[in-house]
Amino acid sequence: MANEQVDPEHQSAGAWAKKYYFATRVVMEAVLRPYDIGPTQWYVMHQLMTLGPTSQRDLARMLQIERATLTGVVAALVRKGLVEQNPDATDQRQKVLTATPAGAALWQELPDPIALILETAFDGVAQADIDTTARVLREATGKLTSLFPKGKES
Template sequence: MSSRQVESGRDAVGLWTKRCYFAGRAVMDSALRPFDLGSTQWYVLYQLAHEGPTRQRDLVERLQIERATMSGIVATLLRKGLVDQVPDRTDQRQKLLQLTAAGTKLWGELPDLTFIREAAFDGIDAADIATAVRVLQTATGRLENLLQKGADV
């Protein structure tokens, strides 16, 4: 398949979705670098700042990352003194994460990252965005269903 076909066909959706994601992630990482934070660490802090104490297991599901990856991120945030990890009151086996005073202070100093979304999507017609969301939701649902069925891919 020629590169021109990839840029205009169904393969282009995956290509441009991936490129957009990585570009946004790179801008985010650049904005967070002065604070010694990575984007996934930011997402954990965001969750804790907006939703309060959260089970580590729930963050794994919410952020769609591996448990081992989450363990490393939590270890880093613990070492930096930004989060505490305590046993969950209802299930002592589960770990509950919460912001420390230092984590709350840092959260208040972080830049507002909505500029990334604005840079990417301002000026794009709302109907076009709605179509893109609908297409990506449908494709994602189909792929997740495929995984659930245990398809041999």
């Protein structure tokens, strides 16, 4: 075999930026796989269970994803019988999503991957350091998204 390992010194900065984000996705997928629920689907269920029935419009805004994307995610949840789509009483355009009894039942069994991620990731780290990290990241992304709009604001 040739040189098995690559000099870490030459690892791209991009690899790190990627890891910071994908770590949470990978963990969520791993944790939720047994329940056949994807990360985005989990977020939708989370909003429905904590806020009650919600229109797709509001969900898309809260989750910061496109309505078109949400259409597909919701279709999957409806197909599995976890969520119901009903037309809004006062606005015929809107469809209000509600968790079905089956959806609510499944939700009780689901672990909370976000809580799990926070626990394991920041276990043993001083609270002051966590606060600093959160502040620095919030400021950094704030500056970047305001100077380079496109993520259509916070």
